Amino acid sequence: DQQVKQNSPSLSVQEGRISILNCDYTNSMFDYFLWYKKYPAEGPTFLISISSIKDKNEDGRFTVFLNKSAKHLSLHIVPSQPGDSAVYFCAASGFYGGSQGNLIFGKGTKLSVKP
Amino acid sequence: NAGVTQTPKFRVLKTGQSMTLLCAQDMNHEYMYWYRQDPGMGLRLIHYSVGEGTTAKGEVPDGYNVSRLKKQNFLLGLESAAPSQTSVYFCASTDPGTVNQPQHFGDGTRLSIL
Numbered sequence: 001d002q003q004v005k006q007n008s009p010s011l012s013v014q015e016g017r018i019s020i021l022n023c024d025y026t027n028s029m030f031d032y033f034l035w036y037k038k039y040p041a042e043g044p045t046f047l048i049s050i051s052s053i054k055d056k057n058e059d060g061r062f063t064v065f066l067n068k069s070a071k072h073l074s075l076h077i078v079p080s081q082p083g084d085s086a087v088y089f090c091a092a093s094g095f096y097g098g099s100q101g102n103l104i105f106g107k108g109t110k111l112s113v114k115p
Numbered sequence: 116n117a118g119v120t121q122t123p124k125f126r127v128l129k130t131g132q133s134m135t136l137l138c139a140q141d142m143n144h145e146y147m148y149w150y151r152q153d154p155g156m157g158l159r160l161i162h163y164s165v166g167e168g169t170t171a172k173g174e175v176p177d178g179y180n181v182s183r184l185k186k187q188n189f190l191l192g193l194e195s196a197a198p199s200q201t202s203v204y205f206c207a208s209t210d211p212g213t214v215n216q217p218q219h220f221g222d223g224t225r226l227s228i229l
Binding site: 004006009032034036041042043044045046049051089091093101102103105106107108 | 156160220
């Protein structure tokens with residue numbers, strides 16, 4: 001059973017517009033959430049994170065929103081640029097049981113930004 | 116600063132052969148991880164280590180073994196490779212410290228088992 005779900009396998013947006021990537025989770029013990037960006041033939045690169053004590057975190061063009069009651073987070077990219085075209089992974093962690101804060105990843109959303 | 120380096124980048128094996136994937140990090144991180152990524156799937160944790168000399172099982176540990184003899188290195192072994200182990204393998208490291216820290220990933224090893 002997937003604990004972290006990214007229900008949109010792909011997303012296409014026009015350059016300059018907003019990209020919104022969504023992520024849902026099921027485990028209420030998760031308290032830290034991250035977004036990673038991955039280009040082909042490269043490893044995932046950390047993009048932005050948010051702790052469960054916050055509902056928003058912003059870094060330049062990237063903003064992550066967390067809705068704990070809905071167990072939902074989203075990544076907003078404004079404005080979108082062609083170089084943002086990549087696969088975006090949502091990940092979650094929490095110190096419960098023997099997890100040691102291990103990350104649980106979603107399946108990813110492939111973002112294409114068209115010039 | 117190399118970060119996390121994985122060796123080799125590509126490998127083709129025959130069923131039943133063995134091999135070891137090497138991960139090296141130069142950030143003095145305590146925690147290290149091995150993941151596999153399959154098409155249409157997220158990254159799944161195979162094994163991890165929270166310090167030199169310690170290892171633990173992740174979500175999909177069967178068919179793999181690991182060792183962390185030195186803090187900077189984390190080895191992933193396949194004793195008898197199977198076609199189901201065809202995948203891209205990623206190593207990561209982090210230092211938990213007092214606040215959440217992201218994991219830093221290598222560029223992966225693409226492994227094909229024929």
